[in-house]
Amino acid sequence: MxxxxxxxxxxxxxxxxxxxxxxxxxxxxxxxxxxxxxxxxxxxxxxxxxxxxxxxxxxxxxxxxxxxxxxxxxxxxxxxxxxxxxxxxxxxxxxxxxxxxxxxxxxxxxxxxxxxxxxxxxxxxxxxxxxxxxxxxxxxxxxxxxxxxxxxxxxxxxxxxxxxxxxxxxxxxxxxxxxxxxxxxxLRAAEFEPVPEAADAADLLYIGMMRDLKGPDLFIDAFARAETALGQRLSAVMVGAGEDLPRYEAEVERLGLADRIRFLPPMPARAAFALARLVVVPSRAEAMPYIVLETLAAGKPMIATAVGGIPEIFGSGSPALVNADADAIAGKMREALSDLAAYKNLMPDMTTLKARFxxxxxxxxxxxxxxxxxxx
The missing domain is CATH 3.40.50.2000 (Glycogen Phosphorylase B;)
Structure with missing residues (x-):
């Protein structure tokens, strides 16, 4: 043929x-x-x-x-x-x-x-x-x-x-x-362009399917714990849809976070990246998630769980990787938000990303x- x-x-x-x-x-x-x-x-x-x-x-x-x-x-x-x-x-x-x-x-x-x-x-x-x-x-x-x-x-x-x-x-x-x-x-060449954050950008972003495998529940729990650890109010946007969405909305209400965690329907990833300063991928399981590649290509700092093929993107020893655990994610949120400029320097090299992905x-x-x- x-x-x-x-x-x-x-x-x-x-x-x-x-x-x-x-x-x-x-x-x-x-x-x-x-x-x-x-x-x-x-x-x-x-x-x-x-x-x-x-x-x-x-x-x-x-x-x-x-x-x-x-x-x-x-x-x-x-x-x-x-x-x-x-x-x-x-x-x-x-x-x-x-x-x-x-x-x-x-x-x-x-x-x-x-x-x-x-x-x-x-x-x-x-x-x-x-x-x-x-x-x-x-x-x-x-x-x-x-x-x-x-x-x-x-x-x-x-x-x-x-x-x-x-x-x-x-x-x-x-x-x-x-x-x-x-x-x-x-990724396409145009995706390796930085996405500036909006003037009213939130602190944290979750973008993905609303199901437990992808960890929205871990994101919400970690958000609450990070607020306590930092001693300050944070803000977050959660973008996506799925059968478990009503349960996550109810959990945000139960924890008294409804004024600080906003839910939005699915949208292009690069549009979502402008909505926050730090992206979090709290998945319990993955193969090779596009959202991690898209986030890094857009020049956004991020926290990701060390599951599936994610360490192949970052390198297995990357300090940006954490266990799929609310305490671990919360600790990394606190660390990153305390000095986001320094944390951003921990992200993988852009030239290497372009060559491999x-x-x-x-x-x-x-x-x-x-x-x-x-x-x-």
Missing amino acids: AGKLRIVHCFRSPVGGIFRHVRDLTDAQVAAGHSVGIVCDSTTGGEYEERLFDQMQGKLALGVQRTPMQRHIGPGDLASAWRSYRIIKELQPDVIHGHGAKGGAYARLFGSLLRVSRSRVARLYSPHGGSLHYDENTLTGKLFFALERNMARFTDCLLFVSDYERRTYRRKVGEPPIPNVLVYNG GADVMAAEIEQAYFAACRK
Whole structure:
């Protein structure tokens, strides 16, 4: 296989890092002359995501196809899978690239079914954390990792976004019996421009999905403890949406912080960066989070938990990294806010970031993996 490809990206949830990753890839692939399409869930996302889809629709030769997809395995999966398969079959892809647990399962299953009908489809899978976040000692974890081991035979290439993710796969699933490539997430050149803070900027910013895995509850708890440690009132903005948002709003009310912690709906990351002086990423688990790369590229000081691939961005010994614990995060908030100029000097070197985490590098390496898989 040579020349231009028909590429379909399949994933469930059009929010957060996976959606960002797919948008960057489709932009680069369209620019390279490939025909690209998206198949994803129609029940997830809000106004912000709808605007992003509107911007993409005219660029993608294979279009944006949305259909209901369940988050968890259940009886509704059969109907959802059949609808998705019919959509993908009509698109006649050369490459199906699945992202996340559900997208990865669909891409490999449907690609294999198409192969039965003599269609040579390359099946690639990017976990993006996905099922790898499960504990291998639980029944759920054992089930998912057994499924992953079995799905490897229907996969032409695994694409990992961090060395942490690849090591986790090896530990929980096993050594991949197929080609696997490490390709870091990348940012566009324009994102390596500083974002000045607004005149009324808050002290702290959380931006991300509103679910416990990403740590909004740790952010709120740490905020309260940092106020006590500093002996002064602080201010914060929390940007994002998700099923657990009402619980976090209630917790802020319960702690008497409603006048100091403001909730805002999803918005472009660079718009959010102007709203505060210090960004906090309190995640309990990650693969290779875009928000960390975006924050550093924008020249913002930040605190991040030492989980997943985050230490690969900062360096494992970085003083900006903390445990995913409210006390540890609060202590780092106090330290950083006490002398923010000095704290900012602890951030990684911008030249090194550009060389390792550029979107052009990411897209070129993934395209190379596509062509190698098509030749199998």
